[in-house]
Amino acid sequence: MDLGTGLPLHNNMLGPLATLQVHHIFPKAVLNAHGYGRGEVNAVANFCFLTQNTNLAIGKKNPQDYLAEVQAKYPGALESQWIPTDPDLWTPERYPDFLAARRRLLADAANIDQLVEWGCVEPLIDSEIADPETGAVLAVAEAFWPDGLQPGQGAPVVLELDEDAANLARLEELGFEVYTSVSALRGRVRRRNEEAALVTVPDA
Structure with missing residues (x-):
């Protein structure tokens, strides 16, 4: 599901900003500001798919802010992309724990x-x-x-x-x-x- 609309994702979505893009769940700017290196920032477990429109709307928002909005507005959207739903993991300080938790969810799936x-x-x-x-x-x-x-x-x-x-x-x-x-x-x-x-x- 798209985190900005709650709609299922697919390659043939209509609209000028509906193409799929790879999104950093923790934005690069947020992680860079907290001293994480390039390899950590670009960890594949930090990626998910979004529409271009949603990717632009999220921009540099902190995960603890926008993931909470997604969880409230679109129940099941985070789970559909195997994103940990524990808010304690959505802070930059817990980023390594977030990656470990998401890798475990993907492996379990x-x-x-x-x-x-x-x-x-x-x-x-x-x-x-x-x-x-x-x-x-x-x-x-x-x-x-x-x-x-x-x-x-x-x-x-x-x-x-x-x-x-x-x-x-x-x-x-x-x-x-x-x-x-x-x-x-x-x-x-x-x-x-x-x-x-x-x-x-x-x-x-």
């Missing part, structure tokens, strides 16, 4: 622990994937296995739960194996394990 138990390597969480030719952001994936589910085995794997906010066609054109639901990815892992071990992996 993707059932990462279970996939690792089934033999997958740890993925990159909330990972920005750019087009190697143009540099354009194709997705901010909930989970990304750049070397395959196991190192050197298969194509890079992307779990993108917000398919309308990503360029899935381009990812697939580049050879990425793309999943838009946890159940589909889990099914793929179960089949792989069954083929490899000739045993059935039970449903969770």
Whole structure:
């Protein structure tokens, strides 16, 4: 959901300022003023998707101000983008804790622990994937296995739960194996394990 309107996000939204943009949840100006470095400011866990209009409206506002407004006006909007709802985490002083909490929410949404138990390597969480030719952001994936589910085995794997906010066609054109639901990815892992071990992996 868009944090400024409460409407679902998708690539074909109408209007001159309705295109999707990557937004810093904690604005760069706020974090820079509190001494955070570039790597911390541009942590992928600090990104979400918004319409251009909402991105401009938020500008340099402090998260403790605008996130509180979003939570009051559009219940469920923060949760839809896996943004921690604890107001204590919305201050610059708690920014590292905010990042840790958001990474955990993203990992939980993707059932990462279970996939690792089934033999997958740890993925990159909330990972920005750019087009190697143009540099354009194709997705901010909930989970990304750049070397395959196991190192050197298969194509890079992307779990993108917000398919309308990503360029899935381009990812697939580049050879990425793309999943838009946890159940589909889990099914793929179960089949792989069954083929490899000739045993059935039970449903969770």
